[in-house]
Amino acid sequence: MNALLTWLTDGANWSGEDGIPHRILQHLEYSLVAVLIAAVIAIPLGLFIGHTGRGRFAVVNAAGAARAIPSLGLLFIAVLVLGPRLAGDAAFIVPCEIVLVVLAIPPILAGAYAGVEEVDPATRDAAKGMGMRGFEVLTQVELPCALPLIFSGLRSGTLQVVATATIAATAGLGGLGRFLIDGLSVRDFGQMAGGAVLVAVLALAVDVVFAVVQRYAVSRGLTGRFGRRRVAPALAPDPALQSTH
Amino acid sequence: MIRFDSVSKAYPDGTVAVGGLDMVAPTGKITVLVGPSGCGKTTSLRMINRMIEPTEGRIWVDDRDTATMNAAELRRGIGYVIQQAGLFPHRTIVANIATVPLLLGWDKKKARARALELLERVGLPASFANRYPSQLSGGQQQRVGVARALAADPPVMLMDEPFSAVDPVVREQLQDEFLRLQGDLGKTIVFVTHDIDEAIKLGDQVAVLRVGGKLAQLADPAHLLAHPVDDFVADFVGRDRGYRGLGFQTAPALPLQAEPTVRLGATADEVRASGASGDWLLVTDDNRKPLGWIQPSRITASVESAGLHRGGTIASVNGSLRTALDAALSSPSRRGVVVDETGAFAGTVLGQQVLAAIESSARPPATDAHLAGSAT
Amino acid sequence: MTWFTDHFSDVLTLTGKHVYLAGVPLILGLIIAIPLGWLARRYKVLYAPLIVGTGLLYTIPSLALFILMPVFIGTRILDPLNVVVAMTIYTVALLVRTVADGLGAVPESVNQSATAMGFNRVRRLFTVELPLAVPVISAGLRVAAVSNVSIVSVAAIIGVPQLGSLFTDGFRRNFTDPIVVGIIACVLLAVMFDVVILAFTRLITPWQRVRRAV
Numbered sequence: 001m002n003a004l005l006t007w008l009t010d011g012a013n014w015s016g017e018d019g020i021p022h023r024i025l026q027h028l029e030y031s032l033v034a035v036l037i038a039a040v041i042a043i044p045l046g047l048f049i050g051h052t053g054r055g056r057f058a059v060v061n062a063a064g065a066a067r068a069i070p071s072l073g074l075l076f077i078a079v080l081v082l083g084p085r086l087a088g089d090a091a092f093i094v095p096c097e098i099v100l101v102v103l104a105i106p107p108i109l110a111g112a113y114a115g116v117e118e119v120d121p122a123t124r125d126a127a128k129g130m131g132m133r134g135f136e137v138l139t140q141v142e143l144p145c146a147l148p149l150i151f152s153g154l155r156s157g158t159l160q161v162v163a164t165a166t167i168a169a170t171a172g173l174g175g176l177g178r179f180l181i182d183g184l185s186v187r188d189f190g191q192m193a194g195g196a197v198l199v200a201v202l203a204l205a206v207d208v209v210f211a212v213v214q215r216y217a218v219s220r221g222l223t224g225r226f227g228r229r230r231v232a233p234a235l236a237p238d239p240a241l242q243s244t245h
Numbered sequence: 246m247i248r249f250d251s252v253s254k255a256y257p258d259g260t261v262a263v264g265g266l267d268m269v270a271p272t273g274k275i276t277v278l279v280g281p282s283g284c285g286k287t288t289s290l291r292m293i294n295r296m297i298e299p300t301e302g303r304i305w306v307d308d309r310d311t312a313t314m315n316a317a318e319l320r321r322g323i324g325y326v327i328q329q330a331g332l333f334p335h336r337t338i339v340a341n342i343a344t345v346p347l348l349l350g351w352d353k354k355k356a357r358a359r360a361l362e363l364l365e366r367v368g369l370p371a372s373f374a375n376r377y378p379s380q381l382s383g384g385q386q387q388r389v390g391v392a393r394a395l396a397a398d399p400p401v402m403l404m405d406e407p408f409s410a411v412d413p414v415v416r417e418q419l420q421d422e423f424l425r426l427q428g429d430l431g432k433t434i435v436f437v438t439h440d441i442d443e444a445i446k447l448g449d450q451v452a453v454l455r456v457g458g459k460l461a462q463l464a465d466p467a468h469l470l471a472h473p474v475d476d477f478v479a480d481f482v483g484r485d486r487g488y489r490g491l492g493f494q495t496a497p498a499l500p501l502q503a504e505p506t507v508r509l510g511a512t513a514d515e516v517r518a519s520g521a522s523g524d525w526l527l528v529t530d531d532n533r534k535p536l537g538w539i540q541p542s543r544i545t546a547s548v549e550s551a552g553l554h555r556g557g558t559i560a561s562v563n564g565s566l567r568t569a570l571d572a573a574l575s576s577p578s579r580r581g582v583v584v585d586e587t588g589a590f591a592g593t594v595l596g597q598q599v600l601a602a603i604e605s606s607a608r609p610p611a612t613d614a615h616l617a618g619s620a621t
Numbered sequence: 622m623t624w625f626t627d628h629f630s631d632v633l634t635l636t637g638k639h640v641y642l643a644g645v646p647l648i649l650g651l652i653i654a655i656p657l658g659w660l661a662r663r664y665k666v667l668y669a670p671l672i673v674g675t676g677l678l679y680t681i682p683s684l685a686l687f688i689l690m691p692v693f694i695g696t697r698i699l700d701p702l703n704v705v706v707a708m709t710i711y712t713v714a715l716l717v718r719t720v721a722d723g724l725g726a727v728p729e730s731v732n733q734s735a736t737a738m739g740f741n742r743v744r745r746l747f748t749v750e751l752p753l754a755v756p757v758i759s760a761g762l763r764v765a766a767v768s769n770v771s772i773v774s775v776a777a778i779i780g781v782p783q784l785g786s787l788f789t790d791g792f793r794r795n796f797t798d799p800i801v802v803g804i805i806a807c808v809l810l811a812v813m814f815d816v817v818i819l820a821f822t823r824l825i826t827p828w829q830r831v832r833r834a835v
Contacts, residue, residue: 064767067764067767067768067771067811068770068771068807068808068811068812069771069804069807069808070770070771070774070775070784070785070788070803070804070807071771071775072774072775072777072778072785072788072789073774073785073787073788073800073803073804073807074804076788076789076791076792076800077797077800077801077804079792080791080792080795080797080800081797120329120331120334122327122328122329122330122331123331123332123333123334124331125296125327125331126325126327126330126331126332126333126390127331127333128296128320129294129296129320129325129327129331129403130320130321130325130344130345130348130393131317131318131319131320131321131322131345131348132348133317136348141333141335144335144336145333145334145335147335159680162682163682163683163684166682166684166685167682167683167684167775167778170778170789170792171792177684180684180685180688180778181778184688184698184778184779189691189698192688192698193688193689193692195685195688196684196685196686196688196689197685197689199681199682199684199685200681200682200685200686200689203680203681203682203685204677204680204681207677207680219334219335219336219377
């Protein structure tokens with residue numbers, strides 16, 4: 001415990017390239033890039049599959065299958081296979097980012113798909129019957145109604161990526177995971193524990209930010225947030241949507 | 246006007262939902278499609294706005310073949326109300342109602358103003374405007390659904406069991422208000438229901454469909470009740486046909502007897518002095534509106550509201566033979582209470598007198614068209 | 622491949638350790654989650670704090686939790702107990718919500734008729750509510766099992782031997798074979814857990830089986 005506090009309060013650890021702020025930024029950067037790319041791929045795909053009903057089988061099983069694959073193994077394989085073909089830092093960053101994207105896709109895809117699928121068939125029927133074309137039904141009705149679950153999927157995916165990025169430090173990626181790995185190799189428990197605490201706090205902070213954004217971005221008509229009887233659901237992300245750590 | 250021209254719908258697995266339907270839904274009238282499960286009534290309705298495409302035949306809306314029109318544009322010109330309302334949960338009530346106008350490109354202010362106007366028209370308070378559907382009851386949501394369908398003022402409205410998902414009390418209110426609204430608006434309406442009583446109450450004409458989507462009979466409600474074309478229709482229309490048919494016959498001037506009455510709050514002495522003969526005495530309020538009956542022998546102190554027998558229904562001088570007969574049947578004194586146009590007591594009528602009026606009145610004639618059934 | 626056949630016994634040993642590290646927390650987690658889930662359902666006030674609290678625990682990345690365990694339970698870093706405790710925490714986090722939802726899915730009419738017949742609360746819980754909640758809980762358990770198998774492999778970083786050691790080993794020696802074997806073994810193990818739990822569930826819910834036979 002003492003070692004942990006000593007390390008956290010040591011000024012030297014707060015500056016420079018190996019310093020805490022830089023590592024935090026790195027971690028966030030790697031994570032956000034992966035989530036963005038995954039979202040760009042998975043959200044439209046999920047919306048499409050939910051709207052047309054084609055490819056359901058693949059989606060329903062994708063999230064389950066992804067959960068079974070150990071992320072550490074994937075990271076190592078990616079670096080070993082792709083690393084030699086790339087130069088410098090990219091040898092580590094690119095394979096790791098690819099794995100992060102691949103791991104983030106299933107929860108986001110599942111969220112987008114489930115969100116669209118859950119839209120009340122009567123609502124869809126009414127929208128079409130009023131004269132909305134397919135695309136209009138999707139953007140004006142299905143997408144807004146699917147937002148809660150899309151956010152849920154994004155939240156799970158982001159936490160997934162933040163956690164895996166931590167592990168990716170062993171594969172050469174930077175970020176907060178470095179403290180855990182470096183501390184381990186030199187038996188500096190203060191550093192290890194410090195890094196662990198920082199990662200935990202970062203993950204929680206990201207989760208809270210998502211919760212806040214979700215609360216204000218989703219229509220009140222959907223969440224039932226009228227200050228009366230109903231409690232706002234999804235205060236915590238559904239762990240079942242998250243794949244692995 | 247909507248015209249079905251040999252319209253059929255067959256599915257790849259062989260089921261025939263609608264088989265060669267020919268009929269006309271006249272402009273400005275309510276045409277009700279009714280029949281047992283599997284008779285193709287909902288399918289027929291949904292073929293009008295091409296939510297389902299016919300496999301054969303054509304449908305004409307105001308002399309335009311629907312198959313030649315762009316489906317989305319066709320639907321923007323037709324109001325569509327479904328059983329569960331299908332309101333957009335993520336939009337406010339006002340935004341829901343304004344959907345089609347906004348789709349058509351109306352100015353936002355104009356669309357909103359129109360939505361507020363319709364909100365009032367369907368009997369909802371203006372305070373509901375910024376609420377969300379989840380905050381409204383089933384009956385209220387249905388009203389919003391109707392308002393939404395009316396927003397762009399379409400000449401044609403399609404309604405698929407719109408009042409079936411609410412409880413009977415609310416359903417009756419919605420039906421009455423719907424009739425009032427139609428009285429003001431005069432739209433061409435095609436209405437689907439499985440409830441024959443609703444069909445008879447609401448329809449200007451009723452189309453009874455058989456399983457397999459064939460038209461069994463197309464007639465106005467009075468003729469349907471009086472002259473069902475075959476056993477299927479007769480069974481479907483149900484029992485008490487004669488009695489229900491009376492609802493469509495206005496009572497001729499019925500002989501009314503005068504009747505002693507007392508006011509609410511009268512004392513026992515006034516009751517005795519009223520000259521009541523027999524067991525029952527009618528009680529009215531200060532405006533001569535009948536409130537109920539009392540038994541004079543039981544009054545010890547004064548006539549109280551709690552002691553009134555309210556079992557009897559009240560008929561109107563302009564009402565139907567059915568309400569007159571029911572007033573006589575349900576009254577504890579066997580004397581049916583009749584009121585005038587203002588609701589003030591006009592006199593009583595006996596069951597025998599109503600029956601005499603019934604027997605001397607003409608039944609609706611059966612014409613060839615009504616007997617023919619499927620051909621129009 | 623030859624590497625696999627050469628090191629078969631090693632892989633088997635590691636698999637055994639992996640089963641222990643993933644499976645024991647599964648059982649412990651379930652045992653702890655059931656009363657917690659019941660509490661969350663029984664006392665509405667507790668639902669939000671319990672679910673949110675456990676959800677937050679699940680948010681903490683696995684490596685961080687493994688490393689911080691010694692701080693909380695006073696073990697050494699290499700102790701497999703760290704992994705077992707951490708995995709139990711994750712399992713509980715995942716299952717509390719599942720148990721609460723599973724119990725909530727039992728139709729209220731069933732509960733009321735049981736009470737009307739004279740079941741007291743405890744008896745009703747064990748003979749009526751839990752059995753009927755089994756399908757939902759089992760689904761959550763399968764998710765937890767698959768998840769656990771995958772997360773345990775991360776413990777190789779802190780030196781705890783299990784299938785994940787194949788990953789760190791292979792990476793250190795720049796050798797893909799053990800890594801591939803490790804991934805396949807993990808996936809197979811996860812599938813096995815899934816199948817076993819599913820089979821057990823079918824066994825104890827004969828009414829579900831009959832319905833499917835119709």
